[in-house]
Amino acid sequence: LHTHESHVPNSDITADLMPTSSWNVSNELDKDYFLTLDEPMNNITTTLGQTAELHCKVSGNPSPTVRWLKNDAPVVQEPRRISFRATSYGSRLRIRNLDTTDTGYFQCVATNGRKTVSTTGVLFVKFGKISLSSNFLVKQLLMKVAR
Amino acid sequence: MAGMRLLLTAALLCSCTQLLAEANSWWSLAMNPVQRPEMYIIGAQPVCSQLPGLSPGQRKLCQLYQEHMVYIGEGAKSAIKECQFQFRQRRWNCSTVDNTSVFGRVMRIGSRETAFTYAVSAAGVVNAISRACREGELSTCGCSRTARPKDLPRDWLWGGCGDNVEYGYRFAKEFVDAREREKNYAKGSEEQARTLMNLQNNEAGRRAVYKLADVACKCHGVSGSCSLKTCWLQLADFRKVGDLLKEKYDSAAAMRISRKGKLELVNNRFNSPTQEDLVYIDPSPDYCLRNETTGSLGTQGRLCNKTSEGMDGCELMCCGRGYDQFKSVQVERCHCKFHWCCFVKCKKCTEVVDQYICK
Numbered sequence: 001l002h003t004h005e006s007h008v009p010n011s012d013i014t015a016d017l018m019p020t021s022s023w024n025v026s027n028e029l030d031k032d033y034f035l036t037l038d039e040p041m042n043n044i045t046t047t048l049g050q051t052a053e054l055h056c057k058v059s060g061n062p063s064p065t066v067r068w069l070k071n072d073a074p075v076v077q078e079p080r081r082i083s084f085r086a087t088s089y090g091s092r093l094r095i096r097n098l099d100t101t102d103t104g105y106f107q108c109v110a111t112n113g114r115k116t117v118s119t120t121g122v123l124f125v126k127f128g129k130i131s132l133s134s135n136f137l138v139k140q141l142l143m144k145v146a147r
Numbered sequence: 148m149a150g151m152r153l154l155l156t157a158a159l160l161c162s163c164t165q166l167l168a169e170a171n172s173w174w175s176l177a178m179n180p181v182q183r184p185e186m187y188i189i190g191a192q193p194v195c196s197q198l199p200g201l202s203p204g205q206r207k208l209c210q211l212y213q214e215h216m217v218y219i220g221e222g223a224k225s226a227i228k229e230c231q232f233q234f235r236q237r238r239w240n241c242s243t244v245d246n247t248s249v250f251g252r253v254m255r256i257g258s259r260e261t262a263f264t265y266a267v268s269a270a271g272v273v274n275a276i277s278r279a280c281r282e283g284e285l286s287t288c289g290c291s292r293t294a295r296p297k298d299l300p301r302d303w304l305w306g307g308c309g310d311n312v313e314y315g316y317r318f319a320k321e322f323v324d325a326r327e328r329e330k331n332y333a334k335g336s337e338e339q340a341r342t343l344m345n346l347q348n349n350e351a352g353r354r355a356v357y358k359l360a361d362v363a364c365k366c367h368g369v370s371g372s373c374s375l376k377t378c379w380l381q382l383a384d385f386r387k388v389g390d391l392l393k394e395k396y397d398s399a400a401a402m403r404i405s406r407k408g409k410l411e412l413v414n415n416r417f418n419s420p421t422q423e424d425l426v427y428i429d430p431s432p433d434y435c436l437r438n439e440t441t442g443s444l445g446t447q448g449r450l451c452n453k454t455s456e457g458m459d460g461c462e463l464m465c466c467g468r469g470y471d472q473f474k475s476v477q478v479e480r481c482h483c484k485f486h487w488c489c490f491v492k493c494k495k496c497t498e499v500v501d502q503y504i505c506k
Contacts, residue, residue: 072325127287
């Protein structure tokens with residue numbers, strides 16, 4: 001969807017990791033320091049019950065830590081359904097047995113001290129059942145009559 | 148020195164605007180009707196950016212679930228109505244004060260009353276969304292897919308279109324909790340305590356709707372013989388949800404934040420609250436007098452019951468300030484007669500009643 005890079009990290013965590021005194025000491029390290037977003041996150045449109053994988057492709061030195069957010073709130077892992085883990089390319093979020101309420105803006109925020117990069121992807125889970133076809137409406141009507 | 152002062156004023160201004168922004172709530176969807184656009188376009192801005200009171204995460208949810216917003220508004224509306232019914236005879240009577248903060252500053256206090264308000268509004272959303280699913284108003288859900296209850300007699304049919312309370316619960320969790328979940332406060336801080344309190348009370352509200360939803364059946368036999376029965380899951384009347392939450396209000400648990408960042412009982416002789424219970428972290432103000440700081444409206448001008456010794460009695464309601472007596476004329480329909488066919492004719496009776504109003 002969109003990506004942005006910021007040189008002034010807004011989270012406290014990054015500020016803590018970078019004590020000002022280390023600037024001169026780590027000159028050697030500074031040369032190799034980098035953090036880049038290698039690819040914007042993929043968007044996914046799928047249906048109920050499927051599995052979705054969102055990829056956060058970032059690289060950096062030192063290697064970055066990645067946080068996942070859904071609609072601005074941290075993603076909560078659910079056993080056997082929602083999980084994320086570090087990969088060779090960054091981080092991967094996997095959601096199995098998708099539900100329509102899994103629809104959301106998923107953002108990964110990668111940080112390795114001085115810099116923070118983030119990218120956002122949209123996961124859209126459609127309600128798979130013969131979506132609003134005549135069949136569905138007829139069924140609804142019948143039910144209303146039955147009540 | 149001047150620079151310092153400037154900085155300080157800037158900081159003060161900043162914190163003030165933040166407080167103001169925090170006062171806004173999605174409850175305002177009840178006050179400002181949500182427009183139903185002709186067509187919903189995912190990610191379309193206008194509707195969502197115009198709605199006041201949404202947090203950043205809720206705004207994103209609005210973009211993705213635009214068609215839900217009308218029902219969230221309806222849910223908030225029925226919650227406010229229920230809150231006002233449950234508290235009609237109490238000093239704090241769930242008054243709405245404006246269109247953005249809705250209940251005003253009193254909600255900044257983490258009191259029992261605040262706990263009830265959060266719970267009942269979360270319940271309102273579950274209720275409205277679950278019903279909208281059943282009525283086929285939303286593209287992301289349909290009839291309830293709850294499995295047939297095991298204790299349902301074997302010859303009864305299961306499969307009517309039920310209220311989708313599972314979806315209502317899940318969606319309300321996403322939407323209502325968003326505001327609390329997107330914050331990141333220091334462990335053990337007052338702000339974290341309030342966030343945890345809100346989350347617990349939201350959950351208690353959602354669970355009340357879930358718990359009270361029950362099987363409803365209809366007979367199909369010849370002249371009501373009930374040889375054939377169809378059953379489905381149906382939401383309880385929202386009044387029952389209000390009653391249950393009012394009970395939870397009466398037995399709400401006083402909590403405080405631990406250093407580890409968890410809510411714990413102030414008095415650990417009591418049982419720990421379950422996920423269905425309400426919790427609070429601050430004592431309630433007495434709500435007797437108008438107070439700009441707490442946001443209490445006071446009870447001056449409220450009707451009271453002269454003969455009651457309860458909360459609605461003049462003694463307690465008026466906080467000992469006394470009351471004024473008024474004679475008011477009430478017009479009622481009386482001596483109604485049925486005329487063939489088919490209307491009812493009534494007379495108008497007037498009665499002079501004594502009314503009492505707090506000083």
